[in-house]
Amino acid sequence: MPTKLLLGDEAAAQAAIDAGIGGAFSYPGTPATEIFEYVDAHRARTGAAISALWSANEKVAYEEALGMSYAGRRALVSMKHVGLNVAADPFMSSAMTGVRAGLVLIVADDPGMHSSQSEQDSRHYQEFALLPMFEPGSQQAAYDLVLEAFDYSEAVGLPVMVRMVTRLCHSRAAVLVRDSGFERPAPPDRVLAAPSTDDWVLVPTNSRRRYRHLLGVQEQLLRDSGSSRANRLRLAGRRGIIATGIAANYVAEALGEQPEHSTLFIQRYPAPVSLVRELVDHCDDIVVVEEGAPFLERRLGGLLGIPGKSVRGKLTGALPIDGELTPDLVANALGAAHVSAAQPVSDLADRPPQLCKGCPHADSFRAIIEAAAPVGEALMMSDIGCYALGVAPPFRAVHSCVDMGASIAMAHGASQAGAHPVICTIGESTFAHSGMTPLIGAAKSDANMTVVILDNATVGMTGAQDTMVCGEPLLALLRGLGVRPEHLHVIEPLPRRHAENTALIRREIEHRGLSVIVAQRACIHVKRRAKDTVQEGSCGAGCACTPVTVGVARTP
Ligand code: SF4
Numbered sequence: 001m002p003t004k005l006l007l008g009d010e011a012a013a014q015a016a017i018d019a020g021i022g023g024a025f026s027y028p029g030t031p032a033t034e035i036f037e038y039v040d041a042h043r044a045r046t047g048a049a050i051s052a053l054w055s056a057n058e059k060v061a062y063e064e065a066l067g068m069s070y071a072g073r074r075a076l077v078s079m080k081h082v083g084l085n086v087a088a089d090p091f092m093s094s095a096m097t098g099v100r101a102g103l104v105l106i107v108a109d110d111p112g113m114h115s116s117q118s119e120q121d122s123r124h125y126q127e128f129a130l131l132p133m134f135e136p137g138s139q140q141a142a143y144d145l146v147l148e149a150f151d152y153s154e155a156v157g158l159p160v161m162v163r164m165v166t167r168l169c170h171s172r173a174a175v176l177v178r179d180s181g182f183e184r185p186a187p188p189d190r191v192l193a194a195p196s197t198d199d200w201v202l203v204p205t206n207s208r209r210r211y212r213h214l215l216g217v218q219e220q221l222l223r224d225s226g227s228s229r230a231n232r233l234r235l236a237g238r239r240g241i242i243a244t245g246i247a248a249n250y251v252a253e254a255l256g257e258q259p260e261h262s263t264l265f266i267q268r269y270p271a272p273v274s275l276v277r278e279l280v281d282h283c284d285d286i287v288v289v290e291e292g293a294p295f296l297e298r299r300l301g302g303l304l305g306i307p308g309k310s311v312r313g314k315l316t317g318a319l320p321i322d323g324e325l326t327p328d329l330v331a332n333a334l335g336a337a338h339v340s341a342a343q344p345v346s347d348l349a350d351r352p353p354q355l356c357k358g359c360p361h362a363d364s365f366r367a368i369i370e371a372a373a374p375v376g377e378a379l380m381m382s383d384i385g386c387y388a389l390g391v392a393p394p395f396r397a398v399h400s401c402v403d404m405g406a407s408i409a410m411a412h413g414a415s416q417a418g419a420h421p422v423i424c425t426i427g428e429s430t431f432a433h434s435g436m437t438p439l440i441g442a443a444k445s446d447a448n449m450t451v452v453i454l455d456n457a458t459v460g461m462t463g464a465q466d467t468m469v470c471g472e473p474l475l476a477l478l479r480g481l482g483v484r485p486e487h488l489h490v491i492e493p494l495p496r497r498h499a500e501n502t503a504l505i506r507r508e509i510e511h512r513g514l515s516v517i518v519a520q521r522a523c524i525h526v527k528r529r530a531k532d533t534v535q536e537g538s539c540g541a542g543c544a545c546t547p548v549t550v551g552v553a554r555t556p
Contacts, residue, residue, distance in 0.1 A: 405434025
């Protein structure tokens with residue numbers, strides 16, 4: 001079998017390709033972005049018959065994947081942890097309907113919040129939805145378990161989750177992969193169940209039947225998890241260590257290959273109760289090491305603990321309850337010698353992230369701040385994207401950043417409370433993701449708020465992926481959502497247009513109703529990349545949009 005040097009994300013994507021997927025679906029989000037990008041690059045390089053298009057948001061991505069599965073082709077859907085909140089509705093329902101061809105959801109958590117607004121542990125969704133889940137501890141396991149997940153999805157007729165974490169997603173290792181050319185649209189050894197459209201229609205009679213079915217297969221899922229090679233029990237000394245996913249590496253690093261302690265490494269859920277019981281019966285002192293929340297530890301101790309046994313972990317303070325694990329933290333909890341080879345570099349000053357030099361958002365913020373200042377104390381709702389960095393000096397123009405699309409709904413709420421001026425900033429991609437729906441309500445009630453859509457023609461924060469809508473189609477969309485043409489404007493955020501932009505924004509802030517201003521100028525990185533191909537008068541991003549002719553502030 002050939003060996004490839006792969007990121008954890010890439011190993012998972014390669015496995016999906018080798019499993020014969022018909023499509024990959026995703027919305028960009030760190031640390032999951034590279035999963036889709038790897039499949040897309042493979043498709044472009046080899047001409048493989050795999051559909052790979054970014055979706056408008058994670059809910060849409062999940063539904064597209066589910067549709068592909070119903071139609072008889074294997075489908076991969078990947079997203080970051082908070083993306084699963086957006087996709088939770090179809091995700092939960094798909095546990096009830098089941099799937100036809102294999103459907104694998106890879107969800108990438110971000111312990112330590114390197115690039116996220118929360119640390120939530122997606123394993124809770126496994127238990128919530130009663131679905132099988134893998135949690136690979138290495139790049140090789142990411143490859144092997146994603147392959148297995150597709151087969152298992154078809155065997156039990158359910159979607160299968162794969163939970164990864166940043167450190168695994170974004171580090172490389174040699175991975176043994178199947179021979180290339182394995183991919184196939186319908187492997188001959190797979191016989192798919194006939195479509196069962198009654199199962200897919202969740203009206204109450206079907207839902208009750210399907211829920212009983214889901215409950216009925218739980219015993220099988222538990223049995224399969226208990227006998228899976230992904231979960232490994234080794235009984236030795238009276239101290240037991242339970243480690244899940246990537247945490248098993250930290251334990252191995254701290255204790256060596258043949259520790260005197262008993263160990264249970266878990267990479268598959270539902271948690272293998274039979275193996276956990278064996279370990280607990282054998283040991284007096286159990287340390288639970290898991291990346292993320294104290295998910296297993298909480299279940300192990302229950303409300304009252306285990307009489308006569310000590311269970312330690314994040315809940316007891318043996319390990320920190322927040323942030324990312326490190327080899328030293330784990331070694332400390334296990335009473336082993338510290339393992340760090342390198343000392344932390346201490347002579348570098350902290351460098352908080354900031355907008356790139358020349359970023360169009362900086363010019364937009366300057367104009368917004370100056371425009372709002374004479375009108376009153378502005379409430380400035382913002383959103384998820386590079387422009388959230390407008391929270392920092394010198395701008396301080398971001399007063400909220402909660403979840404995708406929240407800026408518009410929150411601004412609407414604030415305007416209903418009588419606040420004025422209320423200004424929200426949102427990127428065009430975030431707007432297409434989740435900002436359109438709240439804007440319909442704001443337009444219908446002509447809410448007293450000013451929305452500035454920062455159209456940089458790309459998904460900048462995650463590495464400049466294609467955006468769903470920008471330029472002229474974005475304006476057409478806004479008109480269609482009910483924004484009044486006399487209060488819909490385009491500006492070009494450039495220093496030389498600062499005075500006219502500021503005047504226009506101030507006029508619209510003073511208007512006691514809904515205004516939408518589209519600040520249209522491409523992200524400098526996309527512009528640089530596309531400079532050889534972009535035509536005169538375009539938005540500069542080289543994207544597929546029909547650009548608005550920028551140059552003067554104008555009413556479209
Ligand atoms: S990546 Fe683009 S949009 Fe993001 S801060 Fe840099 S220039 Fe601005």
